[in-house]
Amino acid sequence: MKLTHSLRAASILLLVPIATGAVAQGGKPSAAAAVVKTGNGMGTITAIDAKGGTVTIKHGPIPTIGWPAMTMTFRAFPPALLKGLRSGQRVAFTARVKGMAAEVTAISPH
């Protein structure tokens, strides 16, 4: 099965466990929003916007973030990470998810 979602859809999915955890722990929503998860993934670039600083990757599962395999768009942080990369390339990358934002903080051909 192929799962595809937009960044916005990913954010909505991620908000559910974060909000549930906040209630269970009696924490404040503002504290829950600061939860940061990181994970390493492998995948193939399906689209890249170097000027806009975004990259779309069809990636495999990333257990540390709780993601199944999917295709999604990340913001590159910093955007210069995308220099020299192109669509169709197989890459290894590090993803960081903080609240509503999914960023790639490292990416290299693999």
Ligand SMILES: [Cu+2]
């Ligand atoms: Cu994903």
